[in-house]
Amino acid sequence: MKRNAKFKTMPATLESFGAALDFLSRFEPFSTTNLDTIARAVRRQILNGEHVVTYDGDRIIGYAGWLPTTQQSGDAWADDRGELEPADTDADAAALTTVAVEDPMITLGLMRACRDLNPGIRVFFKRAYGNRGRGARKASVLNTTGIAPAERVEKRKTTSTAPRPAIADDPCLFLYALAEQHPGETMRIPVGETSVVIVQDPALAARVLVGNLGNYTKNFASFTPFFGRSRLTLDGEAWRHSQRISQSFIAPHDTARALALVARIYDDFADALLATGGAPTVIDGLIDRAAVAALTEVAFSTPLDVLGASFAEDLRPIIRYAAARAWDLPGVPSGADSAMLAHAQSATDRIRAAMAALVEHRRTSGPENDALSALIAAADETQSGPEETRIDLAGELLTLVVAGSDTTSAALGWALSVLASAPDFQEQLRDEIRATLGDRVPSMADFDRIPSLRPFIDEILRVFPPVAILSRFAQAPDMIGNEAIVPGDRVLVSVIGLHQNPSAWDAPREFRIDRHDPNGEGRADRKSNFMAFSAGPRICGGARFAQIEMATALIKVLRKSRLELAEPLPFAFEWGASMRRRGGQKMKIIAL
Numbered sequence: 001m002k003r004n005a006k007f008k009t010m011p012a013t014l015e016s017f018g019a020a021l022d023f024l025s026r027f028e029p030f031s032t033t034n035l036d037t038i039a040r041a042v043r044r045q046i047l048n049g050e051h052v053v054t055y056d057g058d059r060i061i062g063y064a065g066w067l068p069t070t071q072q073s074g075d076a077w078a079d080d081r082g083e084l085e086p087a088d089t090d091a092d093a094a095a096l097t098t099v100a101v102e103d104p105m106i107t108l109g110l111m112r113a114c115r116d117l118n119p120g121i122r123v124f125f126k127r128a129y130g131n132r133g134r135g136a137r138k139a140s141v142l143n144t145t146g147i148a149p150a151e152r153v154e155k156r157k158t159t160s161t162a163p164r165p166a167i168a169d170d171p172c173l174f175l176y177a178l179a180e181q182h183p184g185e186t187m188r189i190p191v192g193e194t195s196v197v198i199v200q201d202p203a204l205a206a207r208v209l210v211g212n213l214g215n216y217t218k219n220f221a222s223f224t225p226f227f228g229r230s231r232l233t234l235d236g237e238a239w240r241h242s243q244r245i246s247q248s249f250i251a252p253h254d255t256a257r258a259l260a261l262v263a264r265i266y267d268d269f270a271d272a273l274l275a276t277g278g279a280p281t282v283i284d285g286l287i288d289r290a291a292v293a294a295l296t297e298v299a300f301s302t303p304l305d306v307l308g309a310s311f312a313e314d315l316r317p318i319i320r321y322a323a324a325r326a327w328d329l330p331g332v333p334s335g336a337d338s339a340m341l342a343h344a345q346s347a348t349d350r351i352r353a354a355m356a357a358l359v360e361h362r363r364t365s366g367p368e369n370d371a372l373s374a375l376i377a378a379a380d381e382t383q384s385g386p387e388e389t390r391i392d393l394a395g396e397l398l399t400l401v402v403a404g405s406d407t408t409s410a411a412l413g414w415a416l417s418v419l420a421s422a423p424d425f426q427e428q429l430r431d432e433i434r435a436t437l438g439d440r441v442p443s444m445a446d447f448d449r450i451p452s453l454r455p456f457i458d459e460i461l462r463v464f465p466p467v468a469i470l471s472r473f474a475q476a477p478d479m480i481g482n483e484a485i486v487p488g489d490r491v492l493v494s495v496i497g498l499h500q501n502p503s504a505w506d507a508p509r510e511f512r513i514d515r516h517d518p519n520g521e522g523r524a525d526r527k528s529n530f531m532a533f534s535a536g537p538r539i540c541g542g543a544r545f546a547q548i549e550m551a552t553a554l555i556k557v558l559r560k561s562r563l564e565l566a567e568p569l570p571f572a573f574e575w576g577a578s579m580r581r582r583g584g585q586k587m588k589i590i591a592l
């Protein structure tokens with residue numbers, strides 16, 4: 001293959017895949033077309049080198065992907081006489097199927113580069129593409145045939161009345177029901193025109209996440225367009241590189257500092273709860289703010305206010321949109337519509353601008369001993385290196401904010417609502433906190449001295465795991481129990497299924513803190529039965545941080561207030577980056 005100086009092929013890595021999807025998703029029709037189908041087509045284009053990109057600095061400004069085909073099929077397709085047929089072994093032509101450019105002037109260059117990369121064969125470029133709008137045709141085209149072998153692109157039907165499959169409509173409720181009806185079973189569940197494999201058995205979950213880790217890559221295609229590439233979404237060497245940079249800062253490296261910052265933030269949070277004056281209140285927004293503030297203070301040494309008044313709230317529409325599109329499978333009506341997209345896009349613009357200002361400010365004020373400075377330094381160092389080794393600074397920072405706040409916020413919401421619904425236990429925990437601490441500021445060691453504190457947090461994470469599904473893509477054939485896995489299969493480890501498995505947990509539906517040891521002993525025995533933080537190399541990087549934060553928050557709130565239910569709360573879920581209660585965690589907060 002001949003390489004062009006300005007137009008080049010990206011390496012066959014998942015980073016390139018993420019970068020291509022990130023770029024394409026900014027354009028119509030990609031932003032409103034079934035994401036799974038586009039992801040499959042782009043995946044093939046990246047893996048097989050069937051694409052070309054062009055950059056402005058390190059920013060992609062043009063992308064063209066093609067499908068190897070035959071002249072006969074290409075001719076018929078170009079004349080609208082037939083479908084474009086892929087030809088993997090006897091290709092004597094290529095058809096440009098996926099094109100997006102920031103500037104229409106780039107299109108010609110991309111086509112030339114495509115011809116250079118396919119010497120001696122005909123390259124078809126069809127003017128009438130799936131998106132027939134004049135303006136959009138200039139900037140981006142997506143052809144509706146041959147986008148992926150044997151597949152038709154499904155344009156999202158935002159007004160479709162077809163019911164969504166139960167698993168896509170309410171994944172958490174579906175998984176609780178599955179765990180009850182088929183405990184521990186591995187099952188292939190049809191979804192639209194395809195299927196997903198659900199794993200509920202601890203040994204098989206360990207195979208996917210640890211034993212045969214290399215065969216199961218992360219499946220975050222719907223999140224990368226907004227959150228970019230990061231240690232959460234990358235695999236292989238790129239992940240290891242990224243993981244090494246941030247891990248010591250979010251572990252966290254200076255526990256005393258983290259504890260002091262978190263204590264102050266949750267003091268303010270406890271006051272904000274009290275300010276509701278005992279009126280029935282949905283407290284999710286207040287918890288979100290506190291959890292985002294804890295992350296920005298510890299990882300970026302920056303108060304949340306500096307990032308703007310709407311920063312924490314702006315994360316919600318992005319998470320909601322990305323989560324809805326995660327179930328964009330062929331034949332499944334999308335759960336997202338154009339209003340959701342518009343909302344998510346404007347929130348993303350504000351978030352990205354705030355992040356850019358944060359980085360700019362840090363560059364001027366000089367480095368600090370935190371994750372922000374470590375990531376800026378790593379991004380600068382890798383800037384001139386090959387694409388696959390570059391750190392996506394914005395992606396890493398945003399991922400830390402979301403991974404480091406949404407999950408903890410969800411867990412705290414469940415914890416406070418369970419306390420509100422169990423007044424006797426709430427009183428017991430408050431008494432234990434007072435007896436152990438008096439008015440003293442808690443230290444790390446204190447968390448283990450309050451007998452019910454850690455078991456309560458563990459039981460919350462067992463019964464209401466914020467990350468209820470660990471989603472992976474199979475790369476090669478494998479056997480999961482009796483289920484034959486083929487490349488491209490979506491394999492979902494149901495954390496709900498593991499935590500509700502009666503062979504591991506007695507009466508799994510009952511909320512019982514006596515299952516867990518106060519000081520964490522016996523944790524090793526739980527092995528894969530408890531996977532709230534996942535397992536193996538890709539285990540949560542912030543598990544310790546989360547436990548410090550939850551323990552501190554519970555201590556601060558219970559010392560100052562009594563929680564009461566305003567009304568019975570439904571066993572109903574909202575699926576985002578983590579599992580929340582549908583309708584929010586509503587309660588009354590009474591001053592003590």
Ligand code: HEM
Pocket residue numbers: 231232243250295400403404405407408411465466467469470471531532533534537538539540541542543545546
């Ligand atoms: C109760 C709170 C939390 C829960 C339940 C939780 C759960 C998880 C789970 C299950 C994963 C693995 C996802 C997968 O493999 O698909 C994960 C990954 C991750 N989490 Fe957490 N998390 C929590 C809090 C945090 C906090 C506070 C931080 C940061 C300070 C954080 C940072 C991360 C990062 C960076 C990863 C990616 C790890 C890697 O692949 O290198 N998490 N988390």
